[in-house]
Amino acid sequence: MAWLRNRYTLTLGSIAVLAVSWNIYVDLNNDGIITGRVVRADQQPVGGATVVVSERSLLVAVPKGRATTNEKGEFRFTGHTLHRLYLEAYKEGVGRMPPKEFRLYFKGENLFIEKPLVLAESK
Amino acid sequence: MTQYPRWPIHLFLLFVSALMLIPFIWVLKTSLSGENIFSYPPALFPRDPHLFYYVDVWYTIPFLRYLVNSAVVSAIVVAANIVFNSMAGYALTRDFPAKRAMILLFLSCMMIPFQVTIIPAYLITKKMALLNSYLGMALPVCSTIICIFVFKASFEAIPKSLIDAARIDGLPEWRIVLRILLPLSKSAIATNVILAFIWSWNNFLWPLVIIRDQEMQTLPLGLSRFLTVVEDTTGALYAFCIMVLLPGLILFLLAQKEFIAGLTTGAAKG
Numbered sequence: 001m002a003w004l005r006n007r008y009t010l011t012l013g014s015i016a017v018l019a020v021s022w023n024i025y026v027d028l029n030n031d032g033i034i035t036g037r038v039v040r041a042d043q044q045p046v047g048g049a050t051v052v053v054s055e056r057s058l059l060v061a062v063p064k065g066r067a068t069t070n071e072k073g074e075f076r077f078t079g080h081t082l083h084r085l086y087l088e089a090y091k092e093g094v095g096r097m098p099p100k101e102f103r104l105y106f107k108g109e110n111l112f113i114e115k116p117l118v119l120a121e122s123k
Numbered sequence: 124m125t126q127y128p129r130w131p132i133h134l135f136l137l138f139v140s141a142l143m144l145i146p147f148i149w150v151l152k153t154s155l156s157g158e159n160i161f162s163y164p165p166a167l168f169p170r171d172p173h174l175f176y177y178v179d180v181w182y183t184i185p186f187l188r189y190l191v192n193s194a195v196v197s198a199i200v201v202a203a204n205i206v207f208n209s210m211a212g213y214a215l216t217r218d219f220p221a222k223r224a225m226i227l228l229f230l231s232c233m234m235i236p237f238q239v240t241i242i243p244a245y246l247i248t249k250k251m252a253l254l255n256s257y258l259g260m261a262l263p264v265c266s267t268i269i270c271i272f273v274f275k276a277s278f279e280a281i282p283k284s285l286i287d288a289a290r291i292d293g294l295p296e297w298r299i300v301l302r303i304l305l306p307l308s309k310s311a312i313a314t315n316v317i318l319a320f321i322w323s324w325n326n327f328l329w330p331l332v333i334i335r336d337q338e339m340q341t342l343p344l345g346l347s348r349f350l351t352v353v354e355d356t357t358g359a360l361y362a363f364c365i366m367v368l369l370p371g372l373i374l375f376l377l378a379q380k381e382f383i384a385g386l387t388t389g390a391a392k393g
Binding site for chain 2: 007008011083084103104105106107
């Protein structure tokens with residue numbers, strides 16, 4: 001079993017194990033779910049706010065989906081296929097949050113946003 | 124005899140080694156943070172490092188396809204180099220008429236840059252219907268003169284009595300190379316593998332000339348294509364460079380002991 005301790009076997013084997021583990025991880029976490037909360041500046045949840053997920057090309061932002069928050073200010077998207085996305089939120093009479101960039105490690109990675117999206121009052 | 128302390132030499136060598144590592148550290152740092160060389164204040168380590176530039180590279184161009192193309196071409200080149208160079212190297216260890224002229228011819232051919240022979244090489248490849256193919260990309264580097272001489276030096280270091288004994292036992296010439304000389308020339312094989320792999324892996328001009336199809340492009344061609352696609356290139360470009368460099372670097376680090384032994388075989392007698 002000396003070939004198992006060979007540096008070629010160890011290096012290439014480690015790379016293969018890493019690649020397989022990464023692919024298993026990707027497969028378990030690529031449902032394309034995005035969840036988060038929308039709040040006012042005073043941290044009060046905003047129900048009925050619109051959240052838009054978009055992809056930005058070289059020149060324009062292309063909307064890929066829309067969701068409306070519930071009374072707790074929560075929103076949820078499913079089935080996105082992006083690895084670099086922008087979220088923006090707005091509600092008439094309350095305010096808006098300009099597009100914020102989120103970068104992911106693979107397409108369709110589940111994104112659970114801890115920090116709420118804050119609507120700033122429009123001036 | 125006076126024994127001088129060795130630590131000043133080691134300290135100096137350490138300093139020079141660190142200087143030589145700076146470009147690599149800079150490329151790695153930029154690939155992790157996107158800071159370009161002009162960022163102020165300058166820092167040795169990246170601020171807020173992340174791997175997202177690598178993700179951008181992976182999805183912006185068909186990286187896996189280019190990687191497979193480069194790997195297939197390199198595998199053909201490495202295999203062909205071992206077979207052809209070992210045969211040529213063995214021939215040069217034997218006596219035959221005009222051997223000296225042949226060696227001189229080989230050495231003078233080394234002076235001709237590839238750019239000079241690119242048009243005849245293209246026409247020959249076209250006649251063989253190998254344009255836009257893996258074999259066509261591999262063909263010009265299937266045998267290299269430096270590597271022939273690496274094999275020649277390695278074979279010459281093996282005692283003649285071993286070859287004579289094999290010949291008395293009735294082994295044909297090709298089996299002498301396969302069974303006796305190659306197993307005793309592991310360092311020459313490692314040198315051939317590394318040099319052939321790196322030359323093929325980094326080859327840009329020849330694939331650029333003969334490849335028409337985007338699906339057949341190799342990593343260096345992918346790099347030039349990548350530059351035309353990505354707007355903000357700093358971080359992603361350096362990440363691409365690291366991804367292209369990594370296989371060659373791993374191979375070199377794995378086989379460096381044999382590689383250095385192969386290059387120095389025959390350098391000293393006795």
